[in-house]
Amino acid sequence: MNTQNQKRLEGLSEKIFLDRYAWKNADPSEAKIGDTVLVLTKDDPKFPAKEVGEITARQGNRVTVKTRSGETVDTDVEKLTLNIEKTPEEMWDRLAKAMASVEASPELQLEWEGKFRSILDDWKLVPGGRIAAGAGASEELTLFNCYVIPSPKDSRGGIMETLSEMTEIMARGGGVGINLSSLRPRRAVVKGVNGSSSGAVSWGGLFSYTTGLIEQGGSRRGALMLMINDWHPDILDFITVKQTMGQVTNANLSVCISNAFMQAVKQDLDWELVFPDTTSDKYNDEWDGNLDTWKAAGGKVVHYRTVKAREIWEIIMESAWKSAEPGVVFMEYYNQMSNSWYFNPIICTNPCGEQGLPGWGVCNLSALNLSKFYDESSEDVAWDELARATRYSVRFLDNVINKTPYHFRENEENQKNERRVGLGTMGLAELMIKLKIRYGSAESLEFLDRLYGFIARESYLASADIAEEKGAFPAFDADKYLQSGFMKEMVKEFPEVGESVRAKGIRNVTIITQAPTGSTGTMVGTSTGIEPYFAFKYYRQSRLGFDEQFVPIAQDWIDEHPGEELPDYFVTAMDLSAEDHIRTQAAIQRWVDSSISKTANCPADFTVEDTKRLYELAFDLGCKGVTIYRDGSRDIQVLQTEKKQDKSDEQAAEKELEQKIAQRAAEVTSETSDRLVQLEGQEVEDLLKQNLAAKNSVPLSDNKVVDKQYKRRPQILRGATYKMNTPFGMAYITINDLDGIPAEIFLNVGKAGSDVFAMAEALGRVCSLFLRYGDHGHKVELLIKHLKGIGGSGAIGFGANRVESIADAVAKALETHVQQEMLEEKSKFSADPAALVEELFNEYEKEVGATSHTSSFSEGSRDLCPSCGSASLINLEGCRTCSNCGYSRCS
Structure with a gap:
């Protein structure tokens, strides 16, 4: 083992390593005293927490774990993560050996195992998460992070097929991108069933819903990107769908924008929303979502609507300003720049947006840790060492293509035909601090052009050398390849690259991708992706818990300069203007043949007009896409600069509301409301009649009568508050227990003073009155029976999460309260996948067939x-x- 740079990981870094990337022991029952383990300390489905510790005792299936913080945890072995690997060095040995194993001879395998090990050492190259977790540890785990699958065929069978493919990929931990533009718009005629389509957006809801099930059934959430093209008639519904609560909640959204659309925006021109003629004889066989190809083949197009391009653009801007979605991808420009333009068009991106891919394309990612390439003696970049690491890394990623197992034949055929890889970077912000260059400054833009031009040049020369040895990617055509927008720029700046490609070919269609590297960068302890530091002290909420983080380079400076302010080259994301973010992205994009995961952070007072100017600047500067985050525009943030209550308490505003509800619950008496809501059920009426007839009542001092069977409310009751989306808005349903059984319900829905608020309060009071009468045990079952399924003018959600009305929400909250756990979602994924897909499709089809489409311009x-x-x-x-x-x- 190479022990040159052994460093023990600490804190969150160690937790991430053991949880996600170290080689696991699949059988935690083998845990023994002295083992280092990851133990679940908070079993919360939404906000769990884990800690690293050592087993100090074991009796049967029960173990005692002493955590790094000194806490003692008594738990079951099933709640442990037991690892074969305990240190990064062990992982580096495994990865180097695995990636070298595909070389042609034992001599080459030995040579490249040493070379790969040298760049893995001390985190100089940080492999993508799937590579780190799977290479050499399993012959079944895919080494690819994300996928784009072809746009769904516009038929029941086609949508089911896409759903099945998506489910299979996500079940193996992969993220998925889907372009919905192939699906006919809302209200389009469907001849086969003599009806009309529910629209592309509604089927996006199906994919989102299924992603949510996978999130509940596994330890990691499914990741989904949904996109739609700017010509699609459902584009306005797509842009605003997340403004309707409960719809498409488990997907990132982006709009694919063409050059012509941007020109129409700038000139305030009309824009045609169109779709192929679905009655055409060749529609079912030839339509695949590519409108240009359809038109070129003589396909007829139906005009749906004419709008101003600026109207669509402004709605995109307003939505992005409100909630950071949808993102924008300049897809026509992307394809003009793409090296695969002549044989494999880009149709969508992966969920994080940094890798545009064709149908059946995959992400094959790793990152150079730039913070490791600072030469203290020269106070400059260690250029020679960076060149060597870059060249070795390209071969490392190329070998992944041959090493990984393929679960879909189409993925294997596509990837081996184009051999797409994505070498990126992390630690840029840390390197720039070491160089005393302020991120976002004019000096930094010059430096970034030099740095990323250097990496691009070395990467392409390395790929050409591998092509000379092993052969170019099968779809390579030198003349066409060199005509891509990216290669024209490359050859103009570095003529030697063009000469090398013509002489030797090139091994990989694309080579460079700037991924976010959020988890791997945090594990390594450096800045993530190409982003500046979020803050120099912050709190991170993840499935591992709520962790306080300090940036080492900033903390070291503070320790060495007590009482002094950090120099101005210590810059954080919110110190920069949004324009600084975009100009930095554009400078790096020049040397990235795929794309970039980059967020332009904006202050809370950033306006919609500011947002428009920013997006248009990004287009003018040659960015391939834009994502902004306006401070405070989302309820939940992974990173935050202020320590708030644990996220399991939700956000501060929600907590305050819940406290008010609890206070109200303590104040409300058991007397019935003047505004009664009549409950169905002869049982209630009969019970009250029997009680009165039996004259089992006693007078109170205010001359009101209370039945002896009525259970008086104690001063204090304990319970839980459930947050549920309803057709009337978000409901907070508080259920308090008496002797371990629900005894009262309080509802908070809508604005105070509204009819909805009054009716909800009345429903809660009557439910409470009913629950505290007579035989306590069977009342909950009766109440659920009679409230469940009551419908009104609309519904929200799908499947098990569908809520028909406020009464239905109360029934579902009661069910959850008495069951204490949700078992169905996990068990679904142990069933036959084909049966699951059929079940999901039928369930969803009933939903969209039974309910009218919700307006895009919902007011909440x-x-x-x-x-x-x-x-x-x-x-x-x-x-x-x-x-x-x-x-x-x-x-």
Whole structure:
């Protein structure tokens, strides 16, 4: 073993290593005293926590673990993560051997095992997560992080096939990107069933829903990217779908923008929303989502609507400003720059957006840790060492293509035809601090051009050398390859690269991708991806717990300079202007043949107009995509600079609301409300009649009568509050127990003073009254039976998460409360995958067939219309107006 740079990982770094990347022992029952383990210390499905510790005692299946912090945990062996590897050195040995094993001879294998080991040492090269976890540890685990699968065929069978492919990939830990543009728009005719389509966005909801199930059934959430092209008639629904609570909650969204669309935005031109003629004889066989190919083949196109391009653009900007979604990918420009332009067009990106891919394309990622390439003696980049590491890394990633198992024949055929790899970087911000260059400054842009141009040059020369030895990728055509937008720029700056490619060929269609490296960068202890540091002290919420983090390079400076302020080259994401972020992205994009995961952080007071200018600047500078994050625009952040309550308590505002609800619960008496909600069920009526007839009542001092069978409310009851989305907005349902059984319910829905608020409060009071009468045990079952499934004018959610009404939400909350755990979702994934897909599809098809489409311009929580009774009363132009029947309180 190479022990040159052994360093014990500590804190969150060690937890991440043991949890995600170290070689696991599949049987935790083999745990013994003295073993280093990862132990679950907080078994919360949403916000769990784990700690590293050592087993100090074992009796049967029970173990005692002493954690690094000194805490003693008594638990079951099944709640341990037991690893074969305990140190990074062991992992580096495994990875070097695995990647060298595909070389042609024992001599080459030995040579490259040593070379790979030298760049893995001390984290100079940090392999992508799937490579780190799987290479040499399993012959079944894929070494690819993310996939793009072809756009769904526009048929029931086609959508089911896509759903099945997505499920299989996610079940193995891969993320998936899907472009929905192949699916016919809402209300388009479906001849086979003599009906109309529910639209591309509704089927995106199916993919999102299934991703949520995979999140619940496994230890990691499924990752999904959904995209739609700018010509699709459902684009406005797609842009605003997340503004309707409960729809498409488990996917990232991006819009594919063309050059023509951007030109129309700048000139305030009309924009046509179109779709192929679905009645065409060749539609079922030839339509694959590529509108240009369809038109070129003489396919007929149906015009749906003409809008101003600026109208669409402004809606995208407003939505991005509100919630950081959708992102924008300049897809036509992406394909102009792409080296695979002539044989394999890019149709979508992976979930993080840094890797644009064709159908059946994959992410094959690793990152150079730039912080390790600083030469203290010269106070400059260690250019020679960086060149060597870059060249070895390209071969390392190329070998992954031959080493990984393939679970889909199409993935293998595509990847071995183009041999796409994605070498990126982490530690850029740390390197720049060492060089005393302020991130985002004019000096930094010059440095970035030099640095990333150097890496690109070395990468392409390395790939050409491998092609000379092993052969170019099969789809290589020198003339066409060198005509890509990227290669034109490369050859202009580095003529030797063009000469090498013509003489030797090239091994990989693309070589460079700037991925986010969030987990691996945190594990290594450096800045992630190409981003500046988020902060020099921050808190990180993950499936491992809530951890406080200090940036070592900043802490070291502070320790050496007590009482002094950090120099200005210590810069964080929020210190920079949004324009600084975009100009940095553009400088690096020049030398990245794929794309970049980069977020432009914006202050809370950043306006919609500021957002427009930023996105248009990104297009003008040659960025392939844009994602912004406006501070405070989302409820939950993975990283935060202030220590708040543990995230299991949700956000501060929600916590405050829950406290108010609890306070209200203590104050409310058991007397019935003047505004009663009538409950169905002869049982309730009969019970009350029997009680009165039996005259088992006693007078109270205020002359009210209370039955002897009625259980008086103690001063203190304990329970839980459930947050559930309903057609009327978010409901907070508090269920308190008496003698271990639900005894009262309090509801908080809608705005105070609204009819919805009043009816919800009345429902809670009547439910509480019912629960505390007579035989306590069977009342919960009766209440669930009679409330469950009560429907109103609309519903929200799908499948088991579908909520028909506030009454239905109460029933579901009661079920969850008494069962204490959700078992169904995990068991689903032990069933036959084909049966699961069929079940999900049928379930979802019933949903979209039984409910009307929700408007894209939902106003969130709505009140009851006194005319039609639907939950559709909204504030419009200063008046309470019904969006369903047109009723207005002002008319």
